[in-house]
Amino acid sequence: MKAIVITEPGGPEVLKLQEVEDPQIKDDQVLIRIAATALNRADTIQRVGRYAAPKGDSEYLGLECSGIIEAVGKNVDRWKVGDQVCALLGGGGYAEKVAVSAGQVLPNPSGVSLHDAASFPEVACTVWSTVFMMSHLSEGETFLIHGGSSGIGTFAIQLAKYRGIKVFVTAGSEEKLAACKDLGADVCINYKTEDFVARVKEETGGKGVDVILDNIGGPYLQKNLEALKLDGRLFIIGFMGGFVSEISLGIVFAKRLTIQSAGLRSRSPENKAQIVREVEENVWPAIAAGKVKPVVYKSMPLEQAAEAHRLMESSKHIGKIILVVP
Ligand SMILES: NC(=O)c1ccc[n+]([C@@H]2O[C@H](COP(=O)([O-])OP(=O)(O)OC[C@H]3O[C@@H](n4cnc5c(N)ncnc54)[C@H](OP(=O)(O)O)[C@@H]3O)[C@@H](O)[C@H]2O)c1
Numbered sequence: 353m354k355a356i357v358i359t360e361p362g363g364p365e366v367l368k369l370q371e372v373e374d375p376q377i378k379d380d381q382v383l384i385r386i387a388a389t390a391l392n393r394a395d396t397i398q399r400v401g402r403y404a405a406p407k408g409d410s411e412y413l414g415l416e417c418s419g420i421i422e423a424v425g426k427n428v429d430r431w432k433v434g435d436q437v438c439a440l441l442g443g444g445g446y447a448e449k450v451a452v453s454a455g456q457v458l459p460n461p462s463g464v465s466l467h468d469a470a471s472f473p474e475v476a477c478t479v480w481s482t483v484f485m486m487s488h489l490s491e492g493e494t495f496l497i498h499g500g501s502s503g504i505g506t507f508a509i510q511l512a513k514y515r516g517i518k519v520f521v522t523a524g525s526e527e528k529l530a531a532c533k534d535l536g537a538d539v540c541i542n543y544k545t546e547d548f549v550a551r552v553k554e555e556t557g558g559k560g561v562d563v564i565l566d567n568i569g570g571p572y573l574q575k576n577l578e579a580l581k582l583d584g585r586l587f588i589i590g591f592m593g594g595f596v597s598e599i600s601l602g603i604v605f606a607k608r609l610t611i612q613s614a615g616l617r618s619r620s621p622e623n624k625a626q627i628v629r630e631v632e633e634n635v636w637p638a639i640a641a642g643k644v645k646p647v648v649y650k651s652m653p654l655e656q657a658a659e660a661h662r663l664m665e666s667s668k669h670i671g672k673i674i675l676v677v678p
Pocket residue numbers: 391392393394474478499500501502503504505522523524525528567568588589590591592593614615616617664667668669671
């Protein structure tokens with residue numbers, strides 16, 4: 353088969369479409385002929401050599417895909433050859449075929465094209481497993497999403513609104529904030545021109561928000577704690593601003609705050625399967641009802657993976673970038 357290969361760690365130009373060996377399935381896996389994959393920020397970190405695939409997963413890029421089942425292992429009974437599906441992957445999406453544990457596969461969501469379905473598994477499983485499963489974000493609460501226009505953010509806004517949550521977002525331009533508003537965000541904050549802590553306090557009568565989903569890390573830690581309400585929960589999923597921070601723990605104690613962080617990719621196949629089943633139960637109905645839609649900024653052919661990485665690293669995009677496999 354053909355796959356995008358990282359020929360050496362480096363810039364987007366190191367990504368080349370090459371002929372590689374076909375993946376072999378194990379008894380509990382299925383083989384998917386890939387229709388599309390979607391980019392994630394982590395792909396750009398893997399490309400520069402700082403985020404290797406977990407042991408046992410494909411070494412190729414790509415944390416999610418959609419496609420058609422081409423073969424099933426002998427212990428798999430849920431899926432059959434010809435099923436249209438999408439899947440959460442530990443790697444291997446930037447290719448014509450991938451072998452994946454049957455538990456990480458989801459049906460193609462109703463009303464969504466097979467190509468657009470590739471935009472859902474990683475964001476749905478990340479958002480569900482963090483702020484919903486672990487931070488227990490609930491109806492009637494307030495929720496601040498940093499990077500509201502990101503792939504993660506555009507999905508999180510829609511799912512939170514569907515579940516009756518008041519959504520605050522930050523983003524770095526008026527165009528990005530307008531897109532967040534169109535998706536349902538209630539309070540849109542341009543972090544380049546406004547102090548998000550002051551605005552959150554102003555909008556919440558001085559109380560702060562219940563839950564924050566953060567992609568910045570170190571530089572935002574103290575401010576995030578200040579923007580949280582009593583008993584507030586901070587979930588850090590990314591460190592785009594860096595890992596290091598010095599904070600006063602007094603605020604954590606005084607406000608009874610919870611700080612959590614986790615990565616999806618390093619979880620075991622069993623753990624991923626549990627998240628995937630919860631996503632199918634709780635998120636797929638929202639997609640089928642048209643309440644959560646794919647937000648696709650651009651679809652490009654797989655061979656243009658380098659161009660797609662340049663686009664993602666420019667941060668011009670709003671939502672997801674898709675690579676279509678011919
Ligand atoms: N823990 C997990 O399991 C998990 C899973 C998936 C994703 N993530 C993390 O979630 C975050 C969002 O991922 P994504 O794939 O949705 O990303 P994305 O679509 O590329 O969006 C990232 C956005 O972050 C903003 N940003 C803030 N600081 C930035 C900086 N220093 N450099 C570049 N952009 C910056 C940009 O918007 P502005 O112009 O508004 O600043 C950019 O559009 C990433 O940190 C990713 O690693 C974590």
